Amino acid sequence: MPPALPLAPWPSACQVCGQWPATPLCKACIARFAPPTPRCRGCAAPLTAGFCTACAAHPRAPDGPADCVVAVDYGYPWDALIARFKFRGEAGWAGPFAQLMLRAPGAQGLLDGCDWVAPVPLTATRLAMRGHHPPWELVKALCRRHPRPRSADALVRLSDGPPQHRLARAERLRNLAGAFAVPPQRLAAMAGARVLLVDDVTTTGATLVAAAQALHAAGVARVDALVFARTPAPGDPLA
Numbered sequence: 001m002p003p004a005l006p007l008a009p010w011p012s013a014c015q016v017c018g019q020w021p022a023t024p025l026c027k028a029c030i031a032r033f034a035p036p037t038p039r040c041r042g043c044a045a046p047l048t049a050g051f052c053t054a055c056a057a058h059p060r061a062p063d064g065p066a067d068c069v070v071a072v073d074y075g076y077p078w079d080a081l082i083a084r085f086k087f088r089g090e091a092g093w094a095g096p097f098a099q100l101m102l103r104a105p106g107a108q109g110l111l112d113g114c115d116w117v118a119p120v121p122l123t124a125t126r127l128a129m130r131g132h133h134p135p136w137e138l139v140k141a142l143c144r145r146h147p148r149p150r151s152a153d154a155l156v157r158l159s160d161g162p163p164q165h166r167l168a169r170a171e172r173l174r175n176l177a178g179a180f181a182v183p184p185q186r187l188a189a190m191a192g193a194r195v196l197l198v199d200d201v202t203t204t205g206a207t208l209v210a211a212a213q214a215l216h217a218a219g220v221a222r223v224d225a226l227v228f229a230r231t232p233a234p235g236d237p238l239a
């Protein structure tokens, strides 16, 4: 029998600049488009440290995530790559995205300190439409790269509510009331636990707040959030 050949990665081009051969995201593009950026601990707006003036002035939603860490701002080139990940079934982007999430300031501490890493779930209808579960792919990729926490489908999503993208944050929160629940078979594991919620994109943070509230209502002690991309808001301090 001939000796087994060592496995070699297939050569490919950087999907942003086209450089070949490269990993799907080359080092130059990561340095240019995803520099590790300190952010507000509440809303993840780019900031030097602590909380932005908006988060410091207004009490945040009760039982929302304690800390929110984000890897990149939603914009070029991430918008197109996220669309491929979410809507075209290219689940392989979970690996490169997870690597960028792990580099975000504060991310390692959240992973070190949590008991469970849990995806923000999709409804069964949305899951059937997508054919895969992007936040769950991110959870698996994060847990493969970090030795400590375990992954858990800690939440189910009962409803999507009306389309969210045109609504203000308060309306989104109202729409999402009761949208998430902890399934009975997970209640014992969640009691007193620290959970890290993972999502692909956050805009106003309303989905994360609603998911965190459902976890707290089920007895979770602390919820944090780790998200790949955040849509920049007009009021961002550094926008």
Ligand SMILES: [Zn+2]
Binding pocket: 014, 015, 016, 017, 018, 019, 025, 026, 027, 028, 029, 030
């Ligand atoms: Zn590149």
Ligand SMILES: [Zn+2]
Binding pocket: 040, 041, 042, 043, 044, 045, 051, 052, 053, 054, 055, 056
């Ligand atoms: Zn803030």
